[in-house]
Amino acid sequence: xxxxxxxxxxxxxxxxxxxxxxxxxxxxxxxxxxxxxxxxxxxxxxxxxxxxxxxxxxxxxxxxxxxxxxxxxxxxxxxxxxxxxxxxxxxxxxxxxxxxxxxxxxxxxxxxxxxxxxxxxxxxxxxxxxxxxxxxxxxxxxxxxxxxxxxxxxxxxxxxxxxxxxxxxxxxxxxxxxxxxxxxxxxxxxxxxxxxxxxxxxxxxxxxxxxxxxxxxxxxxxxxxxxxxxxxxxxxxxxxx
Ligand code: GEK
Numbered sequence: 001x002x003x004x005x006x007x008x009x010x011x012x013x014x015x016x017x018x019x020x021x022x023x024x025x026x027x028x029x030x031x032x033x034x035x036x037x038x039x040x041x042x043x044x045x046x047x048x049x050x051x052x053x054x055x056x057x058x059x060x061x062x063x064x065x066x067x068x069x070x071x072x073x074x075x076x077x078x079x080x081x082x083x084x085x086x087x088x089x090x091x092x093x094x095x096x097x098x099x100x101x102x103x104x105x106x107x108x109x110x111x112x113x114x115x116x117x118x119x120x121x122x123x124x125x126x127x128x129x130x131x132x133x134x135x136x137x138x139x140x141x142x143x144x145x146x147x148x149x150x151x152x153x154x155x156x157x158x159x160x161x162x163x164x165x166x167x168x169x170x171x172x173x174x175x176x177x178x179x180x181x182x183x184x185x186x187x188x189x190x191x192x193x194x195x196x197x198x199x200x201x202x203x204x205x206x207x208x209x210x211x212x213x214x215x216x217x218x219x220x221x222x223x224x225x226x227x228x229x230x231x232x233x234x235x236x237x238x239x240x241x
Contacts (some may be wrong), residue, residue, distance in 0.1 A: 004030040007196040017200040019090035027066055027093070033187040035232035036180065041131055043161050044228065046072035048238065050128055052158040055079030057126035061086040062117040067097040072126065074106040084110045087117055098134045102233045118145055121151025132161045135205050141214025143216060150220040159222065162229075162236040164207045183232070210235060
């Protein structure tokens with residue numbers, strides 16, 4: 001795994017964060033060291049696929065990056081006639097994702113698609129995953145996105161939504177941000193790397209409150225909604241239609 005040193009150089013981090021070649025190259029290391037709970041999210045997506053994916057249905061990995069969630073689903077689907085669509089708008093991610101999926105030996109067919117998740121053709125879905133992707137969509141597009149996901153799902157299907165959030169309580173928010181910073185230091189990021197990344201990602205990743213996510217999921221038509229993972233300001237929610 002190539003080590004993430006994107007924000008180590010003095011001139012790096014000028015300009016907004018992009019999912020370019022340099023980022024895609026170090027991405028697995030970046031996610032492991034930056035997103036508390038990331039490994040648990042991937043493992044559990046596999047467990048949920050085993051329980052919820054029905055024969056002859058589709059699964060979607062929206063904002064798939066290098067396909068970690070797709071592979072977790074793929075290795076846990078046993079029913080016949082299933083297909084996974086892995087979609088990402090970053091050409092650098094998609095190029096690498098295609099290679100990773102091609103080298104993976106599980107049998108379920110995967111379509112790796114370069115495109116915008118807002119344009120995804122979601123239908124007959126028993127499982128949809130947005131693992132830390134919705135946070136990069138403009139706020140104004142999020143309601144429509146989640147409604148589209150719900151409309152494309154079969155009754156009893158499961159949606160996994162993982163996000164960075166902001167806490168409504170200012171004091172708790174400061175505490176959680178500080179704990180996250182400390183964890184990044186423990187994971188060998190320097191203070192300047194942490195600050196530069198924070199500046200670069202501001203206005204690119206726009207977190208919302210848990211209440212906002214829950215209300216949106218409910219309005220979209222999901223029947224059962226629960227946080228199954230929280231680690232500092234990072235959550236993962238399951239929503240069953
Ligand atoms: C994982 N899910 O490893 N359309 C398509 N893709 C998009 C869009 C969009 N509108 N906006 C952003 N992306 C992965 C990790 S990373 C999370 C997901 C992170 C893509 C973007 O190109 C990137 O690959 C991904 O969403 C977000 O489980 O970097 O914190």
